[in-house]
Amino acid sequence: MSAPAIPTADRSSQTGPAVGGSPKELTDLAVLIGGQGGDGTLTVADLLARYFHRRGLYVYLSRNVLSRIRGGHADSSVRASVDPTTSIKSEMELIVAFDAQSLELGLPELAPDGLVLYDSSSFHSDRPNAIGLPFATLAGSQLGQPIYKNTTAYGVVSYLLGFDPAETRAVIEERFQRRSPEALEKNLKAIEIGRKAAAEHPELAQRWSVAKGSLSGYRIMAGNQAVALGFVVGGGRFFAGYPITPATEIMEYLGRYLPSMHGVVRQAEDELASINMVIGAAYAGARAMTSTSGPGLSLMTEGIGHAGAAEIPILVADCQRVGPSTGQPTRHEQSDLSHLVHIGHGEFPRFVISPGSIEDCFYLTIDALNLAERWRLPVILLLDQALCQNGTSTPPFDLNGLRVDRGKRLSAEEVAKLEAYQYYKFTPDGSSPYAPPGTPGITAQVTGNEHDEFGHVSVNIPNRNKMMAKRMEKLIHALPELPRPRTFGEPTARIGLIAYGSTEGPVREAQEILAAKGTPTKFLQIRTIFPVLTDTIVPFLESVDVAYVVEHNYTGQLAALLRGAMPEHHKRIQSIVKYDGFSFRGPELVAALEGRKNGPVR
Amino acid sequence: MSAPAIPTADRSSQTGPAVGGSPKELTDLAVLIGGQGGDGTLTVADLLARYFHRRGLYVYLSRNVLSRIRGGHADSSVRASVDPTTSIKSEMELIVAFDAQSLELGLPELAPDGLVLYDSSSFHSDRPNAIGLPFATLAGSQLGQPIYKNTTAYGVVSYLLGFDPAETRAVIEERFQRRSPEALEKNLKAIEIGRKAAAEHPELAQRWSVAKGSLSGYRIMAGNQAVALGFVVGGGRFFAGYPITPATEIMEYLGRYLPSMHGVVRQAEDELASINMVIGAAYAGARAMTSTSGPGLSLMTEGIGHAGAAEIPILVADCQRVGPSTGQPTRHEQSDLSHLVHIGHGEFPRFVISPGSIEDCFYLTIDALNLAERWRLPVILLLDQALCQNGTSTPPFDLNGLRVDRGKRLSAEEVAKLEAYQYYKFTPDGSSPYAPPGTPGITAQVTGNEHDEFGHVSVNIPNRNKMMAKRMEKLIHALPELPRPRTFGEPTARIGLIAYGSTEGPVREAQEILAAKGTPTKFLQIRTIFPVLTDTIVPFLESVDVAYVVEHNYTGQLAALLRGAMPEHHKRIQSIVKYDGFSFRGPELVAALEGRKNGPVR
Amino acid sequence: MVQSAKAIPSTWCPGCGDFGLLAAVKKALIELKVPQHQTVLVGGIGCSGGIHNFLEINGLHALHGRLLAQAVGVKLANPELMVIAAGGDGDGYAIGMGHFMHAFKKNASFLYLVMMNETYGLTKGQASPTAPIGFEGNVERPFDAILAALSQPVPNFVARTFSGDPKTMTKIIVEALRFNQEGRGFAFIEDLSPCITYNDTFKLWREKVVDLATLPGNDPSNRSTTFRQYLEVVESGRIPIGVMHRPATVSAEVESLELKLLPDHIGPANAGIELSEENLTGYRKLLASVR
Amino acid sequence: MVQSAKAIPSTWCPGCGDFGLLAAVKKALIELKVPQHQTVLVGGIGCSGGIHNFLEINGLHALHGRLLAQAVGVKLANPELMVIAAGGDGDGYAIGMGHFMHAFKKNASFLYLVMMNETYGLTKGQASPTAPIGFEGNVERPFDAILAALSQPVPNFVARTFSGDPKTMTKIIVEALRFNQEGRGFAFIEDLSPCITYNDTFKLWREKVVDLATLPGNDPSNRSTTFRQYLEVVESGRIPIGVMHRPATVSAEVESLELKLLPDHIGPANAGIELSEENLTGYRKLLASVR
Numbered sequence A, B: 001m002s003a004p005a006i007p008t009a010d011r012s013s014q015t016g017p018a019v020g021g022s023p024k025e026l027t028d029l030a031v032l033i034g035g036q037g038g039d040g041t042l043t044v045a046d047l048l049a050r051y052f053h054r055r056g057l058y059v060y061l062s063r064n065v066l067s068r069i070r071g072g073h074a075d076s077s078v079r080a081s082v083d084p085t086t087s088i089k090s091e092m093e094l095i096v097a098f099d100a101q102s103l104e105l106g107l108p109e110l111a112p113d114g115l116v117l118y119d120s121s122s123f124h125s126d127r128p129n130a131i132g133l134p135f136a137t138l139a140g141s142q143l144g145q146p147i148y149k150n151t152t153a154y155g156v157v158s159y160l161l162g163f164d165p166a167e168t169r170a171v172i173e174e175r176f177q178r179r180s181p182e183a184l185e186k187n188l189k190a191i192e193i194g195r196k197a198a199a200e201h202p203e204l205a206q207r208w209s210v211a212k213g214s215l216s217g218y219r220i221m222a223g224n225q226a227v228a229l230g231f232v233v234g235g236g237r238f239f240a241g242y243p244i245t246p247a248t249e250i251m252e253y254l255g256r257y258l259p260s261m262h263g264v265v266r267q268a269e270d271e272l273a274s275i276n277m278v279i280g281a282a283y284a285g286a287r288a289m290t291s292t293s294g295p296g297l298s299l300m301t302e303g304i305g306h307a308g309a310a311e312i313p314i315l316v317a318d319c320q321r322v323g324p325s326t327g328q329p330t331r332h333e334q335s336d337l338s339h340l341v342h343i344g345h346g347e348f349p350r351f352v353i354s355p356g357s358i359e360d361c362f363y364l365t366i367d368a369l370n371l372a373e374r375w376r377l378p379v380i381l382l383l384d385q386a387l388c389q390n391g392t393s394t395p396p397f398d399l400n401g402l403r404v405d406r407g408k409r410l411s412a413e414e415v416a417k418l419e420a421y422q423y424y425k426f427t428p429d430g431s432s433p434y435a436p437p438g439t440p441g442i443t444a445q446v447t448g449n450e451h452d453e454f455g456h457v458s459v460n461i462p463n464r465n466k467m468m469a470k471r472m473e474k475l476i477h478a479l480p481e482l483p484r485p486r487t488f489g490e491p492t493a494r495i496g497l498i499a500y501g502s503t504e505g506p507v508r509e510a511q512e513i514l515a516a517k518g519t520p521t522k523f524l525q526i527r528t529i530f531p532v533l534t535d536t537i538v539p540f541l542e543s544v545d546v547a548y549v550v551e552h553n554y555t556g557q558l559a560a561l562l563r564g565a566m567p568e569h570h571k572r573i574q575s576i577v578k579y580d581g582f583s584f585r586g587p588e589l590v591a592a593l594e595g596r597k598n599g600p601v602r
Numbered sequence C, D: 001m002v003q004s005a006k007a008i009p010s011t012w013c014p015g016c017g018d019f020g021l022l023a024a025v026k027k028a029l030i031e032l033k034v035p036q037h038q039t040v041l042v043g044g045i046g047c048s049g050g051i052h053n054f055l056e057i058n059g060l061h062a063l064h065g066r067l068l069a070q071a072v073g074v075k076l077a078n079p080e081l082m083v084i085a086a087g088g089d090g091d092g093y094a095i096g097m098g099h100f101m102h103a104f105k106k107n108a109s110f111l112y113l114v115m116m117n118e119t120y121g122l123t124k125g126q127a128s129p130t131a132p133i134g135f136e137g138n139v140e141r142p143f144d145a146i147l148a149a150l151s152q153p154v155p156n157f158v159a160r161t162f163s164g165d166p167k168t169m170t171k172i173i174v175e176a177l178r179f180n181q182e183g184r185g186f187a188f189i190e191d192l193s194p195c196i197t198y199n200d201t202f203k204l205w206r207e208k209v210v211d212l213a214t215l216p217g218n219d220p221s222n223r224s225t226t227f228r229q230y231l232e233v234v235e236s237g238r239i240p241i242g243v244m245h246r247p248a249t250v251s252a253e254v255e256s257l258e259l260k261l262l263p264d265h266i267g268p269a270n271a272g273i274e275l276s277e278e279n280l281t282g283y284r285k286l287l288a289s290v291r
């Protein structure tokens, strides 16, 4: 396969004359690419992300698409930074707009010295900081297909930001290696076209250069991938799900290789089927999971209760999106927490575990599988759209020290030595030994009706009281084993911040901004939502004057949960919320916090 | 139709010689009738209840059956009292046992001077206070059908308690009037057989007489009936449901006459269908309801959220039973509260309303219908098994002053005068004017996706923020219109009691016992569970040293809700719970409260 | 004129099969002259389910898979309304399967249009229950909705159309809606509506469709022969379309649910409910039945 | 011997049709010599659904209507297990309808037994989807599960038995379980099992049943002829029973879901999952596919 070379000798494309001096080196930059669905904005963002990644920078890639397949506004932002970053940059150095709407929508986010590149074959703008280049016309006239306007634009950007030509090319090869040689060739040509057009444009001298980072071994990964990876490592072998944004990728990733490992991945007819297939598989002894988002989760309510009552260990990943009801399928929110903590009629134990980063998604998925089997109950992995779908530079996973803990699972030999096998045996910690159906010499009854130790329906009153306590006390006995929170920031700070999930990113960015302004803060990232680990939270609350609970919903769900669990500290617990479908950005959160210094809470 | 007469001249059956003096007049008594499912225990209880009712006494009729059709232990208790009563009596004057198990199960409940009557054709007992009569043999030999053993037993009881023969007979006529003349005749004969056998038995002199009460115009009604009646009066015309204990009767009652009033009552294929049929009907302008219990409720989760998001007014009655999961279908619990308060992914407003008595069931169902339409959101009527199914003497309903309040519903004429019709029009109180589809000149779009005022899908950020606030602020604007709590007891008492639903009965009995012992209490019966009417609860909490929240679940759900809503008062809120499937009895609750005087909470 | 919700521009991919159906529905409604305000379209969730936005009638956007339950609710609440349910094959045959089979049984007079594209368009091209083996890793045989419909001996109207032939489609939709208007019960039309983005079958289907009406001995009133002919066409590798079931005559007995329940066409939504003695008759009777 | 869950006495009404089925299942299991510990019965919710308690095998008491989804989960997790799902007609054809229709499509090798009594026994006698018009106010035509099963062109095993004839029933259950054992896919048996308390149809059904095998030209491998013969019997006022579908030969291609997915019969529940290099192959490949 021979692809046209980008002339590495072309110095102009590397350092060419900058307007007003030599290019400014950026250590933290962001590019926003907007257009109509189908314009290929995601591809441009992906190419930029790959480039930055290869240059050792931290990358954070987020997208804003509509719940439709083509057309409608879609944009993507790529942040690249020398320092770790897991939030969207507040101000964009560069905006690439394929249509007029994208320019208008993007402008408020433009950095003061930022630039807009727009497709002048689509529209015209008089904005002083906007420069038009006819991406589509260029691609159309020179490649015969205007569709290459996106790679053409990438070429322009690569020029403007002083990309290394070899790396720029490598990115294209990486991305299009599995496509046809023709596609690869055209894309490489499109870059050239873009770079050439840029070089020829009077106002488009290279204005920035991008610092080189030092990351290596990292991958740009999204939470859904990390959850799938954790599931495989954690012994997960059965998955049943039903497509739903933003959870579908977990099923898709698992579908690729789990089947080659005696695993089963099924797309079920609906969420009722998925959760109940998972229950059946887990009953039979498989580590089993489903993943979904709000609407599917609501449909799984009865099934989750069945797992709790019948003591069947299952894992349910909830990729939260904007609610209520069908809501806004592609947007970000954290509004299922209260529902999950209380999900289901009657009372049964469940753990709600929430990773705060991509790595955490991996490790906590493994923990969650272990916890489910150890305690024989449903575990919910509480995720959110930003965590699930935004690409983030992620260090390699360390498999050392990981384990698949099967709890009280008995081998056939151990069973043979028993006097009696009871699926619901009363034990000091509430969790009963388990042997899968098929184990010689025993049979078991499992049911969601109230039952005795053998699993036969029982209406005996003392038995009822004991069985309720058996199940519910798992919530107490398990406390020491549940994922602890993490603390970030200044240990002596008197201002506390509390958050979970992807809000970790904006909170940590806000902490840095505040620290730079002389306001030290400390941040408690909660990883076990339920049961509330009061022993880890009370000391934090006691050590601060105020703790702002930052979350993406209307009512302040986590704040309410904490207030209810630790009412004696309610005054310290203040709520900061956002529910417009987008993650906080660091400075925005800082502003919200600063606005709050005087009075509390909505 | 000629039925054999009970000889009214037979004085012995009225006042006959009592053992150790003249019969003791009882002003509050209880009879427990136990046997195997199919033994007709419910019929005996029903006959006794009818008798007491005709004598002007307050009646409280509760049953304890298994989730199977025949066989297995089943019992029923009938309490009759000169004073109002809505709880099960703690000690039974009389136990009628058709089998040995019923005797054993009943004994702990026997009053010190109580008596057990048992069927000696089934078993023998040596208990000193147990008297055997061969009910089945008597009926078998004299009527040819041992199945009449239950009416025979009723005859014995009627003798023992000195029933008026004419009334005794009237009860049978009332009960069997719609059956065959033969059945009526045999039942009347069975009474005679019973009375004769009792009169002849040396130890069975009439030992008690029953005081006459002064009730008139009352009916023995269960909550499910009152809800159905309220639904009809409140303009409810569409019902879809799916059979489930203990909710099915609402559907059955409505099925009788609603269809004759342009109403529709449908048994759907499942709860997903019921709630969605209800949503469709409500969208079209009907007042619509479904009723269910825990498992069905869990399945309705997504639908309730749709009604909340799309702003469609529906009513969902939840007849709580023992959970989790399939649990104990025929038994009593109050464990869906937390689930309902938080039900559904994402955030949307809902009201949770809970009547505390049969009358309340009637009136609050009407209120709930009005509130749903006024505020255009889902309203949940939170009931419980005891409230739904236990027969209770209920005063006549007063229709004066009742109203069907259609909120902001517009007539076709009003619509014609509008400039624009918007289903989701922003208004100061969050509730938008409504005109049903079919109204000339307008069309409307209704959706569970986020939408603009016209109901078209919208991803606009300011619109999102405004729509969320529009919906959620209904919870604030509606506060003054929601059912207020009621207070019972001594206004100056420093010990508070809080409860909802059928727990009203035991709490009020406990109050009386405590008052008699010199401990005044006051009781706040909560009728709006959510949103929490803090303005009505805070003053109550502030006026007491401690408030015991009495409820039937494990975790103290109402207590937790109140603590979360009023954390500044958390120390005063103490939890008293029971979750064994049976209602508190007054003295039992007193003991629980007394045991609590030193330390708090389970 | 009161300003109210207007049709908005479609959000479908250019060339999507659903445009054919949209056009046919518009034409059919014009032909039948049903006023816009008396028509309700209950949409499913999916690309196709958004169709209510692109028509100027009343829309109720249901939950995924629940459109039939909501549509039955609408029709029984106000039998005067013309009700159309429309959605995708995932919506109807996957998550909605329970309600789908029960819709035939219930037999309320409304039209259900399924835009069948063998895929879940809106969630980006997974296999739907009608997907052929091999499509996106599918290993299950495709669900045949027409045979399922034919299997239940209820005198419903059943047909299959093709978005590539909007003229025939319009004709069949008009017939189906007339069937509904006459109160004869449920009408189901499966429209072969290619998803040009994830499963562009326009060409394939155009080649394969066979209108059963063109076969000798075709008799849409006879389930047995239709079943056999249909299977024969399928076994020959082609796709049967056309009217699959059409009851022989207007049955003497009332068959549709709304007419059985509400013979005078006054239902829960268009009945008066104010507190008048008349409206309390049911209450009085019910109360009298309580002990 | 390890003491473990024993069969408990039945909670059914004396005379209930379900006893016939219980006896037949017991006999079939004995005949097939499948060890108790390798058999799993997934029960529905309803009188019938309690059957797992009355057998000495492994029981999984599912949610109302979800037994088929749970049974598929069990079978795919461990294809070595013999799996039977058993429940009522309300459970299976009302709330369970979606999973019912999909069970044919999925085609996992397990047996589904429906105890069909036209009513909801456990909730006291309401009309189930198979109830005749008029039963407890029912106005909908009864659902025909056999025709629905026949409608889907998947080579499953389909039969109807009658609790009044436990001998034939045993024979058919044995055949169905063998079909499962051979990995040929899903087997569905609808047993006519009268509810003597709420709908005692023993006598009526005994008079009406006609074994299709007794009809000339009967060929359970041909859906078209069976469909026709079945309809003819129904139209003559009788009730067809017997084997309704039995694929002609063991198909050359693997048809059952568990064999397609897990050809070596090692599944999620009986595979090793400890952290060995071998068990990490999928992880390595997946990781490598991440940018």
Ligand SMILES: Cc1ncc(C[n+]2csc(CCOP(=O)(O)OP(=O)(O)O)c2C)c(N)n1
Residues within 6 Å of the ligand: A242, A243, A244, A245, A271, A295, A296, A299, A326, C044, C045, C046, C047, C048, C049, C064, C087, C088, C089, C090, C091, C092, C115, C117, C119, C120, C121, C122, C123, C128, C195
């Ligand atoms: C309960 C629930 N589960 C899943 C989804 C996600 N979802 C939206 S559309 C869709 C499928 C769309 O496929 P189809 O009905 O065939 O419509 P098409 O887009 O092909 O027209 C799914 C699974 C949802 N909205 N709700």
Ligand SMILES: Cc1ncc(C[n+]2csc(CCOP(=O)(O)OP(=O)(O)O)c2C)c(N)n1
Residues within 6 Å of the ligand: B242, B243, B244, B245, B271, B295, B296, B299, B326, D044, D045, D046, D047, D048, D049, D064, D087, D088, D089, D090, D091, D092, D115, D117, D119, D120, D121, D122, D123, D128, D195
């Ligand atoms: C989700 C849910 N809805 C309703 C019920 C109540 N319920 C229990 S059994 C049953 C129906 C039983 O009928 P069927 O399945 O025909 O079994 P049968 O008793 O006739 O054998 C119902 C509706 C339930 N347990 N769960």
Ligand code: SF4
Residues within 6 Å of the ligand: A069, A070, C011, C012, C013, C015, C016, C017, C018, C047, C048, C117, C121, C122, C194, C195, C196, C197, C198
């Ligand atoms: S994705 Fe497919 S079904 Fe959806 S609009 Fe595009 S072409 Fe139509």
Ligand code: SF4
Residues within 6 Å of the ligand: B069, B070, D011, D012, D013, D015, D016, D017, D018, D047, D048, D117, D121, D122, D194, D195, D196, D197, D198
């Ligand atoms: S009620 Fe009917 S189905 Fe249930 S056990 Fe009794 S006879 Fe059988």
Ligand SMILES: [Mg+2]
Residues within 6 Å of the ligand: C046, C088, C089, C090, C115, C116, C117, C118, C119, C120, C121, C128
């Ligand atoms: Mg589709």
Ligand SMILES: [Mg+2]
Residues within 6 Å of the ligand: D046, D088, D089, D090, D115, D116, D117, D118, D119, D120, D121, D128
């Ligand atoms: Mg049944």
